[in-house]
Amino acid sequence: MPHLLRQNLLLPASPTVTLYDPRTHLRHLPPAYNTAQTPYSRDKDFAPQLRYHLELPRKSKLRPCKIIFVGDCAVGKTAIVNRFCYDKFQSNYKATIGVDFELENFNILGHNFSLEISFYRWDTAGQERFKCIAGAYYRNANVIVATYDMSKRESLNSAKRWLANALNYNTGQQPLIFLVGTKSDLLTKEEFMSMERVAGGAASELQAEYWSVSARSGYKITEFFQRLAALAFQTNVLQQLKALNATATQQPVQTDKSQTFDLRRYFSGASRKQKSGCAC
Numbered sequence: 700m701p702h703l704l705r706q707n708l709l710l711p712a713s714p715t716v717t718l719y720d721p722r723t724h725l726r727h728l729p730p731a732y733n734t735a736q737t738p739y740s741r742d743k744d745f746a747p748q749l750r751y752h753l754e755l756p757r758k759s760k761l762r763p764c765k766i767i768f769v770g771d772c773a774v775g776k777t778a779i780v781n782r783f784c785y786d787k788f789q790s791n792y793k794a795t796i797g798v799d800f801e802l803e804n805f806n807i808l809g810h811n812f813s814l815e816i817s818f819y820r821w822d823t824a825g826q827e828r829f830k831c832i833a834g835a836y837y838r839n840a841n842v843i844v845a846t847y848d849m850s851k852r853e854s855l856n857s858a859k860r861w862l863a864n865a866l867n868y869n870t871g872q873q874p875l876i877f878l879v880g881t882k883s884d885l886l887t888k889e890e891f892m893s894m895e896r897v898a899g900g901a902a903s904e905l906q907a908e909y910w911s912v913s914a915r916s917g918y919k920i921t922e923f924f925q926r927l928a929a930l931a932f933q934t935n936v937l938q939q940l941k942a943l944n945a946t947a948t949q950q951p952v953q954t955d956k957s958q959t960f961d962l963r964r965y966f967s968g969a970s971r972k973q974k975s976g977c978a979c
């Protein structure tokens with residue numbers, strides 16, 4: 700056990716403490732808002748090959764996940780993020796100027812995974828100077844969250860346009876797409892159900908996963924972010940696994956072609972060699 704020499708006393712080193720937070724510590728894949736209607740996994744758990752890959756001794760560090768929120772001004776983008784990150788809600792509207800940015804750390808299956816969340820405004824008068832950074836904001840998004848205000852039906856059409864614009868900057872990759880209806884607390888039960896039917900249809904067309912939320916009441920905010928983080932994590936790890944497999948198949952290590960290539964044996968063998976100091 701490592702010791703520290705403090706004031707001539709041998710004291711045990713204090714253990715690294717990771718506080719357990721049920722909001723951000725995930726061990727299973729959280730369900731979709733509507734499990735019958737999602738383009739993504741309907742399983743109750745992560746893909747088996749993901750758990751298998753995470754056990755491998757040689758895997759690269761997980762890249763942070765870039766999430767962009769798009770949608771009309773005042774639909775509630777900032778409020779959703781603030782409710783999840785700080786558990787706070789402000790009823791007075793303060794317009795976002797340029798880009799706002801939040802970092803949220805998850806621990807998924809024992810691995811650290813960060814979400815880089817940003818929301819951006821560039822379409823209002825006097826903010827033309829921010830247009831030049833639009834490309835940087837949109838590009839390389841792992842997740843796009845298109846938001847609309849459930850109490851303003853026209854904002855759903857705007858959300859579709861915002862999403863199309865963001866996708867134009869991400870043609871080389873396939874970001875996860877969510878369509879999120881905000882301010883569900885402002886609707887009666889009938890209005891809510893009617894709006895969900897319309898927006899659910901739009902989400903299917905857009906091949907997006909649909910969620911209704913309320914930053915004011917907190918309705919489905921945590922569930923939404925947990926689902927988003929877990930799906931982004933799974934996509935990230937499976938992409939890494941695919942890249943490793945591609946590299947491994949380009950460098951055959953077996954001469955007997957009748958045997959299938961076992962990635963786990965290959966990497967565990969490599970790590971044993973390293974530990975024993977064998978240079979061959």
Ligand SMILES: Nc1nc2c(ncn2[C@@H]2O[C@H](COP(=O)(O)OP(=O)(O)OP(=O)(O)O)[C@@H](O)[C@H]2O)c(=O)[nH]1
Pocket residue numbers: 771772773774775776777778779789790791792793794795796818819820881882883884885912913914915916
């Ligand atoms: N009733 C209700 N009001 C909300 C909710 N979410 C946001 N609002 C209000 O809607 C207004 C706009 O919210 P913001 O989160 O600032 O909207 P935004 O999309 O970030 O706006 P921009 O910064 O202009 O892009 C504020 O007055 C919020 O208090 C909600 O869930 N329920």
